[in-house]
Each structure stands twice: as C-alpha cells, then as structure tokens.
Amino acid sequence: MSIDMAQFHQVFFEESFEGLDVMESGLLSMDPGEVDDEAINAIFRAAHSIKGGSGTFGFNDVAGFTHVMETLLDEMRDGRRPVTHEAVEVLLRSVDVLREMLTATRDSDAMNEARIQAQQAELEALLAAAAGDVVESAQLDTAVEPETVKINGWHIVFRPHLHMMRTGNDPLRIIRELAGLGELQVEGDVSLLPRFSEFDPEECHLSWDLHLKSAVERSAIEDIFDWVEDDCDLAIMPIHDAVTTEVPPPPVAAPVALAEPAKERRQLQRRVPEDRRTQDRRAGGSTASSSIRVDIAKIDGLINRVGELVITQSMLSMLGEEFHLGQLDRLRDGLAQLDRHTRELQESVMQIRMLPISFTFSRFPRLVHDLSAKLGKKIELKMTGESTEVDKTVIEKIGDPLVHLVRNSLDHGIEMPEQRAAAGKPETGTVQLNAYHKGGNIVIEIKDDGQGLDRERILNKAMERGLVSEGDSLSDRQIHDLIFQPGFSTADQVSDVSGRGVGMDVVRRNINELGGSVEIESEAGQGSAIIIRLPLTLAILDGQTISVGRETYIIPLVSIIESIQVRQEMIRLVAGRGETFRLRDDYLPIIRLHEVFGIENPQASDLADGLLVVVEGEGKRFGILVDDLVGQQQVVIKSLEANYKKVDGVSGATILGDGSVALILDIPGIIRLAAQGAGLGDYRKTA
Amino acid sequence: MTHHEDEGEEYLTFRLGDESYGVDILKVQEIRGWEPVTRIPNAPVFVQGVLNLRGAIVPVFDLRQRLGMPSRGYDKETVVIVVRINESEAEKNIGVVVDAVSDVMRATIDDISKTPDFGARLSTDFMVGVATADDKMIMLLDVNRLQPPEAAGEAAEASVA
Numbered sequence: 031m032s033i034d035m036a037q038f039h040q041v042f043f044e045e046s047f048e049g050l051d052v053m054e055s056g057l058l059s060m061d062p063g064e065v066d067d068e069a070i071n072a073i074f075r076a077a078h079s080i081k082g083g084s085g086t087f088g089f090n091d092v093a094g095f096t097h098v099m100e101t102l103l104d105e106m107r108d109g110r111r112p113v114t115h116e117a118v119e120v121l122l123r124s125v126d127v128l129r130e131m132l133t134a135t136r137d138s139d140a141m142n143e144a145r146i147q148a149q150q151a152e153l154e155a156l157l158a159a160a161a162g163d164v165v166e167s168a169q170l171d172t173a174v175e176p177e178t179v180k181i182n183g184w185h186i187v188f189r190p191h192l193h194m195m196r197t198g199n200d201p202l203r204i205i206r207e208l209a210g211l212g213e214l215q216v217e218g219d220v221s222l223l224p225r226f227s228e229f230d231p232e233e234c235h236l237s238w239d240l241h242l243k244s245a246v247e248r249s250a251i252e253d254i255f256d257w258v259e260d261d262c263d264l265a266i267m268p269i270h271d272a273v274t275t276e277v278p279p280p281p282v283a284a285p286v287a288l289a290e291p292a293k294e295r296r297q298l299q300r301r302v303p304e305d306r307r308t309q310d311r312r313a314g315g316s317t318a319s320s321s322i323r324v325d326i327a328k329i330d331g332l333i334n335r336v337g338e339l340v341i342t343q344s345m346l347s348m349l350g351e352e353f354h355l356g357q358l359d360r361l362r363d364g365l366a367q368l369d370r371h372t373r374e375l376q377e378s379v380m381q382i383r384m385l386p387i388s389f390t391f392s393r394f395p396r397l398v399h400d401l402s403a404k405l406g407k408k409i410e411l412k413m414t415g416e417s418t419e420v421d422k423t424v425i426e427k428i429g430d431p432l433v434h435l436v437r438n439s440l441d442h443g444i445e446m447p448e449q450r451a452a453a454g455k456p457e458t459g460t461v462q463l464n465a466y467h468k469g470g471n472i473v474i475e476i477k478d479d480g481q482g483l484d485r486e487r488i489l490n491k492a493m494e495r496g497l498v499s500e501g502d503s504l505s506d507r508q509i510h511d512l513i514f515q516p517g518f519s520t521a522d523q524v525s526d527v528s529g530r531g532v533g534m535d536v537v538r539r540n541i542n543e544l545g546g547s548v549e550i551e552s553e554a555g556q557g558s559a560i561i562i563r564l565p566l567t568l569a570i571l572d573g574q575t576i577s578v579g580r581e582t583y584i585i586p587l588v589s590i591i592e593s594i595q596v597r598q599e600m601i602r603l604v605a606g607r608g609e610t611f612r613l614r615d616d617y618l619p620i621i622r623l624h625e626v627f628g629i630e631n632p633q634a635s636d637l638a639d640g641l642l643v644v645v646e647g648e649g650k651r652f653g654i655l656v657d658d659l660v661g662q663q664q665v666v667i668k669s670l671e672a673n674y675k676k677v678d679g680v681s682g683a684t685i686l687g688d689g690s691v692a693l694i695l696d697i698p699g700i701i702r703l704a705a706q707g708a709g710l711g712d713y714r715k716t717a
Numbered sequence: 718m719t720h721h722e723d724e725g726e727e728y729l730t731f732r733l734g735d736e737s738y739g740v741d742i743l744k745v746q747e748i749r750g751w752e753p754v755t756r757i758p759n760a761p762v763f764v765q766g767v768l769n770l771r772g773a774i775v776p777v778f779d780l781r782q783r784l785g786m787p788s789r790g791y792d793k794e795t796v797v798i799v800v801r802i803n804e805s806e807a808e809k810n811i812g813v814v815v816d817a818v819s820d821v822m823r824a825t826i827d828d829i830s831k832t833p834d835f836g837a838r839l840s841t842d843f844m845v846g847v848a849t850a851d852d853k854m855i856m857l858l859d860v861n862r863l864q865p866p867e868a869a870g871e872a873a874e875a876s877v878a
Contacts, residue, residue, distance in 0.1 A: 581756060627758035673809045674767065674776040677757055683767065683774045691755040691769050703759075 042083045043136045049076035050132070051392065054125050057118050058395050065106075065113050073121075074103040080128070082256055084135075092131050095146060098153045099124050105157075120152050122396075182245055183212075183269035189237035194261040196232055205238065207254045212244020241269070322422055328381050335375040342367045380567050381419070387465045387474070388416035390429045394436060394463060401440050408447050408458040409440060415465035420472050421567045427544055428474070428564065431537040435476050435560050436461065438533070443480030443558055453555065455479065471546075471588070472566055477559040483552040488512055505615070510550040511649045514538045542648065542698060545571065547588060563588065571667050573684075573694065575660040576643065579629045582692045583656075584665055584684060589697040591644040591651065593659060598638055611653055613644060621704040622655045626679065633657040647697035654700070667694065679703050725825035728848070730855055731798065731815040733781055734789075737855045739848065742821060744800045744860050746810055751795040770799065770810065777812040783863060784843075789816070800860045813863065822855065824848045829857065 056073040060066070077100045084092035099121065105111035127149040134141045186208070190201055208214055217239040224235065242251070251266055346364045349357060391413050402409040420428075444450075444459035451457050462477040485506070492498040492512045504512075516535040541548045546564035565571065565588065573584035574593075600611045601620075609620040620642065624632035633639065642653035665684035670677060670693075681696035728739035754766030754777050763782035767774050777797060781788045797812045829846040843862040848855045 629756075629758070668772070668774050670767070670774055673774060673811060674757075677760070679758060683755075685769050685772065685774075689769055690753070691767050691774060693755065693757070 039087060039136075042087060043132060046080045046083060046132050047129070049080050050125055050129050052076045054122065054396060055392065057122050057125065058399060060113060060118055067107075070103065070107040070113070074100065074107050077103055078259075080132075089135050091141065091146070092128070092135060095124075095128060095131060095150055098150055098157070099128070102153060102157055117156060120156050124149055124153055181268040181270060183241060183243045184246075184248070184251055185265075185267045185269050186240040186242060186251065187237070187263070187265040187267075188240060188255075189263040190234040190258065191261050191263070192233045192235070194258055195234050197258070197261055199258045199261065201234065201236070201238070204254060204258065205240065208240060208242060208251070211246050211250060211254075212242055214243075215241040322383070322385070324382055328378070332375075332378045332382065335371065335378045339368075339371045339375055342371050380421075380570065383422050383567065384419035385422050385425055386417045387420050387425060387472075390425050390432060391416050391463055391465070393429070393433070397433065397436065398440065398461065401437065405440065406446065407440070407444055409444055410458050410460050411463065412460060413463045418465040418467060418472060420465075420564070423568050424472075424544055424564055427540060428562070431540045431562075432463075432474070432476070434533045434537050436463070439476055439478040439480065439558070439560075443478040443482075445481050449481075467566070470566065470572060471563045474562040474564070475559055476562075477557065479557040482554045482556055482558050483510060483513070483550065484554060485509055510552060513550065514548075514649055538648065544568065545586065545588060547646070569667055571665055571684075571694065572662070573665050574643070574662050575692070576656040577658045577660055578623050578627070578656050579632045581627075581629055582660065582686070582690075583623075584692050584694045585643060585645065585654075585697070586681075586694065587662065589645045589647060591646055593641055593643045594653075596638060596640070596642045596653075596655075611642065613651075613653075616651070618644065618651050618653050619704075620653045620655060621700065623700070624655075626700055626703050645697050647701050650701060652701055652704070665692075665694070725823045725828070727821050727823050728855070728857060729798070730819040730822050730850075731796070732817050732819060733784070733786060733815060737819065737853050738780075738815075739822060739824075739855045739857045740798070740800060740860055741857075744802070746799040746801050748818060749797045749799065749812075750793075751791045751797055751814065765814065768797075768812065770812075773810065775799065775810045775812050777814060778863060780813045780815050780863075783813075800863075802861045802864065804861070804864060809864075811860075811863065822848070822850050824850075824857075832856075 053073045053076045056069050056076075060069055077096055081093050081096040081100050084090075084096065102111070102117070102121065106113055106117070111117070127146055131141055131146065133139070188201070188204075190199075194201070205214070205216060219237045219239065220235075222235045222237070223229070248266060248268070255262070255264055342364065346361075346368065349361055349364060353361070394413065395411055398409055398411040439461050444461065445453070445455075447457040450459060460479050462475070464473075464475040464477070466473055488509050489498065489504070489512075492509075492515075493500065495515075497512060497515060498504065514534045514537075538548050541562055541564070544564055545568065546562060548560065548562045550558060550560050552558035571584070572587040574587055574590055576583055576585060594613075596611060602610050602612065602617060604610055604619075610617040611620055612618075623629070640655045640657050641659060643656055643659075644651060644653050646652075665686075667682045668684055670680060670683050677693075679696055679699040679702075680693045681699070682694045683691050684694060686692050727742040729742045729745050730737055730739040732738070752768065754768045756766040757764055757776070760766075763779045765777045765779050767776050769775075779788055791814070794817045795814060796816075796818050797814050798818070799810055799812045802809050802811055828848050830848070832841045832844045832846055835841060843858050845857045845859045848857060
C-alpha cells in the first residue's frame with residue numbers, strides 16, 4: 031500500500047470499541063424469548079464492521095476471530111439459529127476477548143493466545159452443534175429451506191443510494207468483480223434518472239438487476255458489497271433450478287414463497303437506519319481520550335451566542351466613539367446586554383464539555399449481570415437519568431468510584447435469595463442508579479433494597495481498630511461515616527470483589543478531589559443509599575467570598591453547611607486549649623483562619639466579633655472563624671500550580687472583578703493544617 | 718566597545734541597591750511596575766504573593782530576600798521582571814521584584830568569568846558567572862534556580878555552598 035494506513039488506525043480503534051459497546055449492550059438486552067430483529071442486526075453489523083476494518087488494516091487475528099462471531103450472528107439474524115441463553119453468554123464472553131485483542135493490537139501488546147483459542151473453540155463448538163436444530167426452535171414457524179437443494183445461481187438486486195459514488199465506490203467496479211465470479215447477466219434500470227438539466231453526475235440514480243450463474247457461496251457475493259453495504263439497497267436471493275425461492279426470513283416475518291415481498295424485507299433489513307447512536311457509546315479502554323464528540327446543535331448554539339456578542343460589542347464600540355453624558359443610559363443598557371451575552375456564551379461553552387452520564391452508566395448492566403451470577407444472587411439494575419449531562423472530566427473520574435460503590439451494594443448490601451425470602455422481601459434485589467441535577471449540582475444515587483448498614487457490626491469493628499472507644503456515643507451519621515476510614519471493612523471474608531477495605535476512603539477522596547461530596551443513608555434491613563454530589567463543571571465554582579484582615583478568600587459553597595454568629599455562651603474549651611462551639615447536637619472545633627494562614631491584623635481576634643463558617647471536609651465538621659462574609663459568586667478556577675506550586679490549604683485561585691487574585695480554600699487541607707498545630711485556638715484570646 | 722557580532726548573548730541588567738545583576742534577555746517575558754499582590758499563606762518569606770498576569774496566576778518573588786539581602790520598601794521605581802523558567806520540562810512564569818532596571822548588555826563566553834567562591838558565608842548557586850561592563854561587576858543569574866526549594870531540607874542545603 032502506498033498510503034500510510036497508520037493514520038487511520040486510531041479511527042478504526044475508536045469505532046471498533048464503540049462497536050463492541052453496541053454488541054455488548056445489545057446482547058445484554060436480548061431476551062431469548064422474544065428476539066428483536068433490529069437488535070440482532072445491530073449486533074451483526076457491529077461485528078461485520080470490525081471484521082472488515084481489521085481485515086483491511088491487516089489485523090488478521092482480530093479479523094479471524096470476529097469472523098467466527100459474525101458467522102454465528104449471521105445465522106441468528108437469518109433465523110437459521112435460535113437465540114439461546116447459552117449462545118448469548120458465549121457471545122458476551124467473545125466480546126470480552128475481542129476487546130482484549132483490540133486493546134492489545136492498539137497498544138502493541140502481546141495477546142493472550144490461550145484465552146483466544148479457548149474462546150474461539152467455544153464459538154466453533156456452538157456453531158457446529160446447533161446447525162441442524164433450527165426446526166425445533168420455538169421462534170421459527172416456517173420450515174428451513176432444505177440445504178440439499180442445489181443453488182446454481184444468485185439473483186442480486188443492487189440499488190445504490192444517491193450518494194454512494196461520493197463515498198469513493200464505483201458500481202461499475204463492483205459489477206465487474208461480480209462478473210469475475212461467474213457468468214453474469216446484467217439489467218440496468220434507468221427509470222429514476224432525472225432530466226439532463228437537473229442531473230448531478232456525482233449522484234447515482236441507476237440500479238441493477240443481476241443474475242449470476244455460479245454456485246459460489248453467498249459470502250463471496252457479500253464480500254464484494256462489503257464497502258457499500260450501508261450505502262445501497264441490496265438483495266441477494268439464491269436461484270434454485272427453476273424457481274427463485276427465498277431463505278426463510280427471520281422469525282417475526284411472514285412465511286416464505288414470493289420473491290417480491292421477501293425481497294422488500296431484505297431491503298428493509300439492509301437499509302441501515304441512520305441513527306448510529308453516537309452519543310451513547312463511550313471511548314474504548316480505560317484511558318481517557320483527549321477528544322470529545324459534541325452534538326451539532328450545541329456548536330450551532332455557540333455560534334449564535336458569539337454572533338450576538340459581536341453585535342453587542344460593536345454597538346458599544348460605536349457608542350464609545352463619540353460619547354457624551356447624555357448617552358449614559360444607552361451605555362448602561364449596552365453593558366447589561368454585554369453581561370447577559372457573555373454569561374450565555376459562558377454557559378454554552380461549558381455545555382460543550384458536558385456529556386450524558388450514560389457514558390459512565392453503560393458499564394453497569396454488564397457488571398451487575400456478571401457479578402450477580404458470580405455471587406449467586408438475583409439482582410436487577412434500574413437506571414434513571416442517563417441523559418443527565420456532566421462535565422467530561424467528571425465522567426471519566428467518577429467511573430471507578432461508582433464501580434466500587436455498586437460492587438459494594440451487590441456484595442454487602444443485597445442478601446442471598448434465601449435470606450431475602452426469609453425476610454419477606456422479593457428474591458430479586460434491586461439496585462438503582464439515579465442521576466439528576468439539583469441545586470446547581472449533579473446528584474448520583476446508588477440505592478439498594480438490601481440489608482442496610484449494620485450499626486453494631488460497624489461499631490464493633492471500629493472499636494477493634496481503635497477508632498472508637500467503649501462508651502462513645504455516636505450518631506447514625508458518624509457511624510456511617512466510619513465506613514470511609516482507610517482499611518475499614520466489616521466483611522468477614524475478603525472476596526475478590528470487595529472486602530479488602532481499601533476502597534471507600536479512596537472513593538471519598540476521589541470524589542472530594544472532583545469538588546464533590548458523598549454521604550450514606552441507611553436503614554437496617556431495608557437498604558442503603560449512597561448519595562454523591564458533584565459540581566456541574568470543574569472550571570467554575572460556586573464560592574462564598576470571605577475576608578480576614580486585608581485578605582479575601584473563597585470557600586467553595588459545596589463545603590459550607592451554614593454560617594453563624596458566635597455567642598460566647600456557645601463556646602466550650604477542651605483541655606484548656608481547643609475551642610469548640612455547639613451546633614445543635616454536636617460540639618465542633620473552631621479553626622481560626624488567621625492563625626492557620628498567619629494573617630496579621632485580623633479584625634476579629636475575639637470570637638464574638640467574627641463569624642463562624644461551618645464547613646465539612648472528609649467527613650469532619652469544623653467552624654472557621656472569619657471577619658466577614660463578603661458575598662457569593664461564581665468564580666473561574668485558575669491553577670496555582672501552573673506557575674507556582676501546590677500550597678497547603680489552597681486548592682486554586684481566581685480573579686475577582688477588580689482584577690486582583692483571591693485564593694480558593696481547600697477545606698480538607700485547612701483542617702489538616704489546623705490539626706498540625708496551627709490555629710486550633712488559643713484560649714487566652716477569648717474574652 | 719568592540720563589536721561582538723560572532724557570539725554572545727544579551728542580558729537585561731538591573732540593580733539591587735548598589736549591586737548589578739543580569740538575566741538572559743531571551744528569558745524575560747515582560748517588565749511591569751510594582752502592583753499589590755495577593756499573599757500566599759505560609760510561604761517562604763521571599764514569596765511576596767501572586768498576581769494576575771493577563772488571566773494567569775504568577776508568583777512574585779522579592780529578589781533581595783531570595784538572595785538573602787535585606788528587603789526595602791517598594792516605590793515608583795520598583796519593577797517586576799517576569800521571566801520564563803523551565804521546571805522539569807514545564808514552562809512557568811515567575812515575577813521577580815528588583816529595585817530598578819538598567820541596560821541591555823551583550824556578553825560573550827569570554828567576557829564571563831567564574832563566580833567567586835565565598836565559601837559557606839554566601840550561597841552563589843543561582844549565578845552562572847560574572848561579567849564586567851563599564852567598570853561594574855554584573856552578576857549573571859540563572860532564572861531557573863530562583864524558584865523556592867521544595868522542602869526545608871533543600872533550603873538548608875542551599876545555604877551551605
């Protein structure tokens with residue numbers, strides 16, 4: 031090949047991984063009792079594309095393996111093979127192996143030959159077995175075309191779509207290749223040609239009726255039409271002796287006989303629906319891709335917004351050229367318009383980075399399916415809100431934590447069927463994954479109707495580990511929070527699913543790093559709910575501006591519980607040094623920000639002069655003493671590390687309206703700084 | 718002055734009190750007048766804070782304090798030189814506060830002599846050498862070494878020549 035094919039590899043891999051996703055979700059949703067025509071076709075087409083593409087690029091092992099899958103799928107969609115539960119499982123496993131093969135090919139890694147051979151053997155065994163059993167299947171009500179009738183030719187109806195030639199495919203070349211297979215009779219149909227004056231030479235208005243006298247395999251003919259499959263209507267019918275009969279159509283259809291209606295049915299199958307469901311596929315592999323697919327409508331919206339902005343800007347510019355005070359009102363209006371358009375533009379741009387969370391959720395049906403089988407439990411997964419949109423980075427990073435949490439639910443939450451029955455619950459447990467927008471955040475819930483968190487066991491485990499002492503009384507919240515401690519697990523046996531106890535603290539940390547929070551609610555015997563809150567975008571933050579001395583800082587709103595004015599009677603001292611204040615049922619420690627940050631001349635050195643901002647970080651609650659609350663605003667997060675380095679207690683910076691820089695506080699970091707000794711409050715300073 | 722068409726690099730020279738220093742002009746991004754910066758908590762004493770450089774957050778170091786000299790107040794002549802440095806293959810911008818900016822001077826390899834060694838009394842890690850112009854000794858700095866050391870341990874090492 032004189033062209034360097036390597037540049038096309040990336041596209042091939044991206045599309046192939048997407049195709050694998052289509053196959054997997056199609057297989058998972060396939061119900062052997064009721065076969066959906068369209069679904070099987072979609073799965074077949076995906077396999078077919080992968081086979082074709084890998085063959086073209088010379089990835090012959092992938093092509094070979096996929097060919098076996100494709101043969102199986104072809105038989106299924108033709109109705110020559112029943113869709114059984116076993117077949118679906120074999121195919122699902124094959125999809126896994128194929129995914130590994132593609133990943134290995136893409137990363138130039140070695141393939142696990144043994145596994146591939148084993149899986150291929152499984153596929154071939156299945157193929158060999160059921161070939162003759164079709165008649166017994168419940169799905170078919172028509173008899174199979176007896177294989178013994180000799181096929182001595184093929185009748186091919188070839189109708190290219192208008193644009194087919196633009197894809198670089200020449201019908202003439204295709205017909206020539208067909209002629210190479212045997213004696214070919216061609217009848218062209220020019221009836222659809224438009225008038226000469228309207229004729230576009232790049233469009234194809236012709237169609238052909240071809241009769242091939244040759245006993246070749248159907249696949250030989252199909253291969254010739256491989257590249258144009260999606261761009262034409264194609265019908266291939268075998269010619270037996272005198273009569274042109276039809277291979278039995280797939281189950282749902284009308285019975286055999288007439289070539290005409292059968293031909294149309296074929297064409298219907300071949301006419302690929304345009305919906306390639308681009309939005310619902312995720313990038314293959316676990317590595318984040320650095321590109322993103324965006325809905326055209328969003329881009330158009332962006333272009334419109336920029337247009338409006340330009341108009342406003344030129345209007346203001348004109349105003350500025352010969353400005354006099356009488357035009358002040360117009361100036362104000364113009365600026366208000368500018369404000370609005372800029373904000374709309376900002377929202378539009380943020381939308382571009384947003385993708386539906388179905389990207390992350392899509393792996394869960396398979397996970398639940400496999401895991402419940404492995405654990406011997408009956409579990410149903412319900413998902414809602416898959417179209418909720420989230421920032422791309424959030425989607426990529428929330429995947430693993432979610433997997434861990436769902437696995438926990440399945441492993442520890444949902445009980446074995448017998449236990450459930452004994453408790454009067456339905457044998458099949460339910461796990462719900464919900465996603466929705468609320469209050470400027472995205473909320474993801476994982477709910478199960480399992481056994482809930484066992485207070486006693488958690489307390490005991492915590493006491494074993496010295497996290498809690500005898501006689502400590504903890505609220506439910508605090509007990510649930512213990513789960514997030516590193517190394518904590520009440521599982522009696524460490525299964526390879528979960529139980530090692532390294533997960534939950536990492537999960538919480540990952541979620542916190544995304545600027546979010548996670549909570550658990552639970553009722554013993556009824557079930558648990560894990561609620562994750564995440565910001566809609568990582569670049570913008572809702573913040574509370576505060577001042578201490580002459581410095582201004584921003585506290586992320588997501589960390590703030592409330593702000594209160596402190597009264598002396600609310601303060602209590604611990605061991606003469608630590609200050610705490612009472613908030614409803616709890617005593618929370620006080621952090622003096624000016625001490626943690628070494629700020630001179632704070633206005634409020636006396637607790638009663640300042641305000642306490644009650645914050646939560648990593649499960650702990652504190653009150654931070656500040657001078658004043660300045661306001662709430664959305665700020666754009668700028669990196670401090672880009673030019674400087676990471677600073678403890680600071681997560682980033684932003685530029686305020688007056689051009690000055692304000693630092694954004696990292697609440698867990700501040701709590702750590704305070705714990706290290708700075709700023710826990712010197713009791714002498716209180717009156 | 719003899720012409721030095723063959724080689725040599727240009728250095729932006731500036732003053733700290735009576736002393737003259739120079740930095741490779743290709744590393745200078747811009748020169749700004751002093752403006753108030755936002756303080757960074759718990760930072761080394763020579764880190765004045767950060768400022769907004771057209772949307773990017775850039776740290777500002779007081780060069781006097783960085784070199785261990787006493788600091789002086791900032792006035793109308795005080796200048797911030799924004800330089801481009803390379804830290805582990807990432808390009809960063811930092812600002813250094815100096816008393817005043819002088820000329821651009823050209824120097825070849827021959828013009829540059831080795832930095833005098835003051836032993837343990839004074840660390841001269843950030844100097845690449847010394848040049849002479851108009852009877853003045855110009856100490857040439859390596860901007861990449863001006864970033865604060867990562868840990869306290871390093872700082873202790875840096876002050877021992």
